[in-house]
Amino acid sequence: MSTQPQTLGRRGFAFGISALAGLVAALPPMPSQAAGSTPSPNESKQQHPEVTVWVVIEPDDTTIIRVARSEMGQGSMTALPMLVAEELECDWALVRAEYVLASDNLARGRPWGDMVTAASLAIRASHAYLRKAGAQARTMLIDEAAARWGVGADACVAKNSVVTHIPTGRTLRYGALAQAASARAIPPNVPLKRPQDWQVIGRPLARLDTVEKVTARPIYASDVRLPGMLHAAVAACPARGGRIGHFDAQQVLAMPGVRQVVAVDNNAVAVVAASWWQAKKALDALSIVWDESSADGSAGLELSTEPLARMFRAGLDASDVAIGRRRGDIDAALATAATLVQADYEAPYLAHATMEPQTCTAHVTAQGAQVWAPTQNGEGTLLVVAQTLGIDPSRVVVHKHHLGGGFGRRGLAQDWARQAVLIAREVDAPVKMIWSREEDVRHDLYRPFCVARHTAGFDRAGRLIGWKTRLCGSSISDALARDRLKNGEDHEMMSGFLEEDMVYDVPNIEVGYVMRNTAVPVCFWRGVNHTQNGYFREAFVDEMARARGQDPYLFRRDLLAHSPRSLAVLDEVARRANWGRQHAGVHQGIAIVESYESVCAHVIDLSIDAAGQPTVHRVVCAIDSGYVVNPAIVTAQMQGAVAFGLGAALDGEITLHKGRVQQSNFHDYPVLRMNQMPPVETYLVPSADRYSAKWGGIGEPGVPPIAPALANAVFAATGRPVRSLPLSRHPLAPT
Amino acid sequence: MTELTVNGTRHRFDGDPLTPLLWYLRDELALSGTRFGCGAGLCGCCTVHIDGAAARACSVAVGDIDGKVVTTIEGLGGTVLHPLQKAWIQLDVPQCGYCQSGQIMQAAALLAGNPAPTDPDIDDAMSGNICRCGTYPRIRAAIKAVASGSHAGLAPPPGGQLAATAKPVP
Known part of the structure; x- marks a missing residue:
């Protein structure tokens, strides 16, 4: 079994973005915190050196475990860190989970592997390399302690974020070791625990994302607030395959808060306004004549x-x-x-009807694009944004937010990301697009x-x-x-x-x-x-x-x-x-x-x-x-x-x-x-x-x-x- | 001109009186814990309290609640966690979490009027609040835990994250 992150070639795992790795492998690193960038609340905000790409330990022993997959309610943000923690021998009470940025993954040669969160594969496709990552970091921390003490690493043991030299009882905390340990070579081969020795895997540990969900933290993409941000409401042609006939933007431009009316992909119209309600009200007031003559399927099949x-x-x-x-x-x-x-x-x-209707916030400038997205596939979103705008993928940053439901709607289907950047491209400000529920049901896949x-x-x-x-x-x-x-x-x-x-x-x-x-x-x-x-x-x-x-x-x-x-x-x-x-x-x-x-x-x-x-x-x-x-x-x-x-x-x-x-x-x-x-x-x-x-x-x-x-x-x-x-x-x- | 009190603070609103309370809360007051799910009073995601009663913020015009007192999830417990929030944490109720503000606000209104709800009472009060993740069994258990007063005695779930992060809402 492979223990390295990779685009898994097995049927059922490949999700069509394997080409992306080669496409941008040679790009310079993209800073996560680009100037003016607003990270998502759960995104990596690295302050201290990485022990490995998966593990950052702060001087107070806080243990940040990176998560490449997405959290949409299925518990990845807890279960995936548990796999790392099992081998890391850290104190679970000190663990915090953070999202990896797709742009970092691509710029650094995909050290976090696949980010796709679909086909129930978060654990089954990554358990081996996540446990290995924990074991590697633990080994480096133990080796660092042993070197400081001038003793053999085999005389030391790690438990609850503390390394102990068994013969003398001396101890060193992970927080005191991490910075130096991060400079050590990552051991390529580390043995993994036997299942009967597991202490973390198999326990009903509390989820790491419960408190923020119960206390209404702004953790969803639809909660994003950016300076100068505008809001967009969208109506696509109600008939599948139809397109815009005509509309007159002048009809609504004088309405309160309305800034722009944007045609999207020839089949949808967006109103951009100071608030979502103003945008929606103007959209409803806009008389759009749809051309549904092309709404038939192939060979004259009536889409009924x-x-x-x-x-x-x-x-x-x-x-x-x-x-x-x-x-x-x-x-x-x-x-x-x-x-x-x-x-x-x-x-x-059947429709997905995610509790959070489709949404995406985008800011498109001459330098590139940033989007704030509920995505099952961070790299896929990045690629769609780059392709839609015709820009190099290195100029795109995707800030991942927890999803208000996924169910397959927000993985390979990135229609919402495309719409959001096509709207934002026409606007000199960040734009938060939210679909009405009606739009969400009628324009699902x-x-x-x-x-x-x-x-x-x-x-x-x-x-x-x-x-x-x-x-x-x-x-x-x-x-x-x-x-x-x-x-x-x-x-x-x-x-x-x-x-x-x-x-x-x-x-x-x-x-x-x-x-x-x-x-x-x-x-x-x-x-x-x-x-x-x-x-x-x-x-x-x-x-x-x-x-x-x-x-x-x-x-x-x-x-x-x-x-x-x-x-x-x-x-x-x-x-x-x-x-x-x-x-x-x-x-x-x-x-x-x-x-x-x-x-x-x-x-x-x-x-x-x-x-x-x-x-x-x-x-x-x-x-x-x-x-x-x-x-x-x-x-x-x-x-x-x-x-x-x-x-x-x-x-x-x-x-x-x-x-x-x-x-x-x-x-x-x-x-x-x-x-x-x-x-x-x-x-x-x-x-x-x-x-x-x-x-x-x-x-x-x-x-x-x-x-x-x-x-x-x-x-x-x-x-x-x-x-x-x-x-x-x-x-x-x-x- | 509409005046209303939101989470203890008085606000004046001179915009379109037809603006739904939901979008006033989210876009103008930056209270994003009240969430948009359907815009038609069908899902309960945006449940808040108006003068203590549960209401769908998407379906209430700001102009219609002049002088009223609005409480959102951000103001539910004041400076501490509401007992329902504690029970929600202890029972790890949320999955994706998006509907949970509305669920908690609806449950709080239920318990305020009926401190010991039966299962049918819970069904009646809570069936307007959709959860696509299907957290209903734990929502029911959390409501009962608070009703019976047993939430205080519930063993915290294993793991230390709860103690580390369950601080009063600022």
Whole structure:
């Protein structure tokens, strides 16, 4: 396993900015605190020498641990420093976490490695080099103490930010050693602790970012205040693919506070004013005539939900199929099957609806650009800003702020950064752009609308001998990350059915995907393709079980007989949920999905009242993430994944009419609220390296199994399979 | 001309009386702890107290609250942390944190009128406040901890960061 930060080439890790390293590797260092620059509250403000690039220790022992990834609620700002602290042997009470600047990373040859925070990879992609960084710094501190005492380093031990010479009991604090230690050579090879010796990893330590979030510190990009700053409100053409027809800026320039009206990219209009409200009021007053004649998709396809759905459904019979997995002879197996089970499924477009609407503050001058951004990808933002403005990347500084929600919206999709700098380029002042919620919902990039067709065959003995799945929808990678395609094929659209993430043992199996791209933009959405595919797969498993007259849990057990890792999670969730022993009137649904190198299963307890109203009484969750860095954060992420996924499965749906998204705010794009939130019991079943050497992700794996667990509970209650989402489409009253 | 008191300080506002309180707080008074989520009273991110009652600052015009007393998250505890803020810290409630000012302000209004809320009371009071991260179980637990007085006795979470940073709000 590599222990050096790098752009990881493994599929699933590369996010399309690897070219950036070479592009700017030779640039001179860009000072973090450029003249007139306002850093974000959590950004690196180095006062003292680095022991290594990851660790700065101040004379009072305050230990600053750098964080390259982003904090969007998933706990990276705490869990990543824990990995360093484990080996550093510092006093955790002295630890402060700070963001690395993307510009520093690029200027210095990317010593902090990848900054992308997506695909649940913050821990799984960086645990090795972060633990190594802690061990390197600890070794340097011990060596410095030993040199001062004139003793061997092996007679010294470090603990709680103090080095002790064991034979004499002499001590030196890290704060007294750090400056000199920073001049020592970084040891290339340092042994890492064995898991049984861990003192920090595995503890439910308090998050480092809680106090600032509870006391309303200005930690978000939308809180930025800069001298002379103006505010921008934006309206993009309501129809996808449309553009500005005409508008007359004079109509609003005399309104209070209004300074400028700016056309952006020929498809959006921004009003810049002294306050956001003044900008928004003027924008609303501005008569913009939109040209929607070009709002049709390719080949005259009307961008309305029904024609789009028909086109995707037709794709299930198409021959331009990318095969993601083939085992045995599926056609022969299905031809000889004694029983066939077939079903088509659909999942809707979904919006991210981050709690903080899209926002970015930018200041563009002759010298370059600074932006203050909630970004899942600091380097990606930097590159987009440079490309948008046509300037060298060395002239861009990105100040990272905590995100008011990410969920995939603020990673590869940098449309908001582009808009912000295009507006700011026209204004002689820093400009804070904030989208209205309506703009945020209507101009999101959505989880793709997808359809599936399953055909399963059983032999005369009732054994599952063949399972064929066809999928159709729009490719996320084709839209946002073409370097992730394989010979033009997007195999990630088959997540959840591929060899690495579907472990059900079926002798003949085939999964294929038909790519149908449209002008409706699609994007990563927490759990990505595992979400709709996990639903398609696990809901159909229950249909197969029922067709065989078998219990859904026991049916899965049989298919997982040779997959001990998934079987252990399935057994745990069933045991904890008292599977099969629910109270009268309560129906259970079970689902398990492997994603991001973790395995997660949920059981939902549900009832449906006489009016057809479903109530989820409880969710039981079991999760194997390999290792657990912070169990309190894992538990919180499982609760959060349930809320995010359950809300979508119950009510979430984005629809279009002639290019216009028909939803606009939380009244017509409802998300889960407190009164709908079930108790969530989370059981951690970490398998460490028993089955693989992988550290599993946590931010997303709780999402994929929740929609199918809901569908399966409803199936159990009504006897009718739920073959499309959201559930609100389906009348559930007893018939 | 509108006069109002915000966190104990009297202010005069002679701008557009239709200006939503939210943007007056954020852009003019630099009180950015009250956050924008929907602009339509649908999400609760911008919850403040007006004369002690919870209100959505995005949907209240400054011109309509002449003479009123406004409290924001910055002024909730005065010079110390409000018990809810302490409980929020002790239970590590936030994830992304963006909605939490509004959640705390809504919970404070609930407890001011109902010191011992039941679960349905909590649902009724809090279901207008959306949290996309799904921190609802810990919000509920924190409200109950304060209601029962047990927050003072809650063991602080492991780790020393709490003691190092949980200082009164200046």
